[in-house]
Amino acid sequence: MATAAGVNGRKRASSLQRKEFLAGWLFVAPMLIGISIFTLFPILIMLILNFSDWDFVMGLDNFKWAGLDNFARLADDAKFHKTFTNNLIFMFTVPVCMAISLLLAIIIDKHVYMKDYFKVTYFMPYISSVVAVAVVWQVLFHPSKGPVNHFLRLVGIDDPPGWIADPNWALVSVMMISVWISIGFNMIVYLAGLQSIPKDLYESAEIDGAGGWIKFRKITLPLLSPTTFFLLITGIIYTFKSFDLIAVLTKGGPAGSTSLMVWYMYETAFLNLKIGYASAIGTVLFVSVLIITLIQWIGQNKWVNY
Amino acid sequence: MPVQKTLNWKKAVVTLIMFACGILFLLPFFWMLSASLKFENDVFTYPIQWIPERWNAVNNYKTVWMGDYPFWLYYLNTIKVAVLTTLTSVTVSSLAAYGFSKVHFPAGRWLFLIVLATFMVPQQAILVPQFILYRSLGLFDTHIGLILLNSFSVLGTFMLRQFFMTLHNDYIESAKIDGAGHFRIFLQIAVPLVRPAIATYAILRFIWTWNDYQNPLIFLRTDRLITLQLAMQKFTTINGEYYSLIMAAAVSAIFPLLIVFIIGQKQVIEGIALGGVKG
Numbered sequence: 001m002a003t004a005a006g007v008n009g010r011k012r013a014s015s016l017q018r019k020e021f022l023a024g025w026l027f028v029a030p031m032l033i034g035i036s037i038f039t040l041f042p043i044l045i046m047l048i049l050n051f052s053d054w055d056f057v058m059g060l061d062n063f064k065w066a067g068l069d070n071f072a073r074l075a076d077d078a079k080f081h082k083t084f085t086n087n088l089i090f091m092f093t094v095p096v097c098m099a100i101s102l103l104l105a106i107i108i109d110k111h112v113y114m115k116d117y118f119k120v121t122y123f124m125p126y127i128s129s130v131v132a133v134a135v136v137w138q139v140l141f142h143p144s145k146g147p148v149n150h151f152l153r154l155v156g157i158d159d160p161p162g163w164i165a166d167p168n169w170a171l172v173s174v175m176m177i178s179v180w181i182s183i184g185f186n187m188i189v190y191l192a193g194l195q196s197i198p199k200d201l202y203e204s205a206e207i208d209g210a211g212g213w214i215k216f217r218k219i220t221l222p223l224l225s226p227t228t229f230f231l232l233i234t235g236i237i238y239t240f241k242s243f244d245l246i247a248v249l250t251k252g253g254p255a256g257s258t259s260l261m262v263w264y265m266y267e268t269a270f271l272n273l274k275i276g277y278a279s280a281i282g283t284v285l286f287v288s289v290l291i292i293t294l295i296q297w298i299g300q301n302k303w304v305n306y
Numbered sequence: 307m308p309v310q311k312t313l314n315w316k317k318a319v320v321t322l323i324m325f326a327c328g329i330l331f332l333l334p335f336f337w338m339l340s341a342s343l344k345f346e347n348d349v350f351t352y353p354i355q356w357i358p359e360r361w362n363a364v365n366n367y368k369t370v371w372m373g374d375y376p377f378w379l380y381y382l383n384t385i386k387v388a389v390l391t392t393l394t395s396v397t398v399s400s401l402a403a404y405g406f407s408k409v410h411f412p413a414g415r416w417l418f419l420i421v422l423a424t425f426m427v428p429q430q431a432i433l434v435p436q437f438i439l440y441r442s443l444g445l446f447d448t449h450i451g452l453i454l455l456n457s458f459s460v461l462g463t464f465m466l467r468q469f470f471m472t473l474h475n476d477y478i479e480s481a482k483i484d485g486a487g488h489f490r491i492f493l494q495i496a497v498p499l500v501r502p503a504i505a506t507y508a509i510l511r512f513i514w515t516w517n518d519y520q521n522p523l524i525f526l527r528t529d530r531l532i533t534l535q536l537a538m539q540k541f542t543t544i545n546g547e548y549y550s551l552i553m554a555a556a557v558s559a560i561f562p563l564l565i566v567f568i569i570g571q572k573q574v575i576e577g578i579a580l581g582g583v584k585g
Contacts, residue, residue: 023409039424248539283431
């Protein structure tokens with residue numbers, strides 16, 4: 001009797017297990033199939049393209065193996081060096097944006113009425129379409145008729161820069177717009193971070209006679225370090241992925257001064273039709289983001305101090 | 307001792323200063339709106355007439371919407387792509403999220419790790435191979451291709467999984483004892499319980515798809531298929547120096563999103579704060 005029940009139980013258990021097994025696969029199948037087709041398979045294609053010299057308009061007959069040529073050429077390509085340097089300069093937007101956002105978050109968190117209103121205000125650029133925003137800034141930055149330069153002349157700067165039309169100023173202009181767009185996101189994340197800091201820490205610090213600056217240095221900043229680290233990493237990754245703003249605003253110009261990696265890849269693949277070479281640029285992008293992500297994994301435990 | 311509720315002067319002053327900063331911050335939007343209401347000749351008059359003296363709003367918007375350039379068609383395209391992308395993405399992601407959190411099967415753990423690993427791949431890096439794949443699959447230059455591209459979101463799966471995990475297993479176990487299968491539990495118990503999270507993700511996905519410029523640029527070619535962001539740029543090229551028209555188009559492109567954002571404001575901001583998500 002006991003054994004019979006045991007066998008039955010085991011049968012029941014294994015049929016339940018089979019059911020779970022089937023259900024599990026069915027639930028995750030659409031996602032897995034999608035990822036396989038649209039992400040994993042393209043990675044495989046990319047690995048092949050990396051070592052090829054191919055103009056895809058000419059069809060498959062035109063496909064030639066090129067070994068490591070693409071990467072060797074990248075190493076010597078002055079335009080790519082310029083692009084990579086631009087990317088590194090562009091990273092500077094991340095700390096600037098974070099500093100402004102933190103300041104705004106602290107003010108909005110404690111020192112104002114109508115918090116929600118301010119959240120929405122500073123978040124507006126982030127949800128607006130990049131194309132529309134870029135078009136507006138293009139006009140605002142117009143060298144001769146734009147309101148920005150009009151204002152600058154009004155306050156006595158007779159020879160204001162040409163902004164996005166000026167090779168020396170174009171990257172800075174794009175960076176300023178990029179900061180303006182990203183402030184909302186950074187501020188919202190910082191606000192969430194601030195709200196998770198226990199209030200009694202501040203109260204006991206006040207009892208000990210700590211002023212605002214000390215409280216900020218000794219409580220706010222250290223307790224926000226996970227948020228700061230997170231924003232730093234996602235921000236840097238975001239700069240590597242930037243494309244829309246460049247494509248609409250400057251097309252990498254003038255004179256390559258605003259060419260960023262994704263733009264250069266786009267130009268190489270879709271305007272110059274060099275698929276193999278573009279794929280190699282994509283690989284550099286991929287590896288860059290991978291390295292930053294690895295730093296994040298390692299740093300998450302070490303860097304962040306509670 | 308009763309705490310007197312008086313206006314905190316320091317706080318009020320800071321609020322006023324911040325209010326001024328906020329207006330300064332949003333000045334580009336005000337300029338855009340204002341320019342879209344004016345005659346072309348008045349766009350660059352100084353000092354700036356924030357409220358136009360001569361209005362040409364009706365004409366500007368009429369030209370944008372009913373002129374030679376079929377703006378309404380691009381609008382419909384965008385709505386179609388954004389709505390369908392949101393629907394499929396939410397469906398796929400919540401199914402997967404449930405599978406990865408509430409169904410216990412041995413492969414689940416490492417399958418989830420694979421899915422998570424693909425999150426590290428920036429889509430921009432694989433644009434070129436995706437383009438080649440799309441051409442050979444016949445998905446290039448179709449709406450369905452564009453929709454599929456954003457339908458398999460790791461981010462959405464990860465975000466929703468966090469919420470499914472907070473559901474008590476007791477609910478699910480007792481439903482199982484009553485003879486319900488996983489699919490019924492998913493539809494009748496799990497999904498209703500995480501509805502706020504699903505709404506948050508849906509709004510974010512809608513906004514991201516609406517604003518997507520890069521993918522339509524690469525994966526669409528035919529003029530009547532393009533979405534608003536591309537149309538916006540083409541419109542700018544065609545209308546070169548007609549800034550009042552361009553600004554009217556820009557306002558039209560931003561407006562629906564603004565509505566979505568204002569309605570779903572709480573969800574969007576909470577979603578961003580919670581997951582720290584970034585499209």
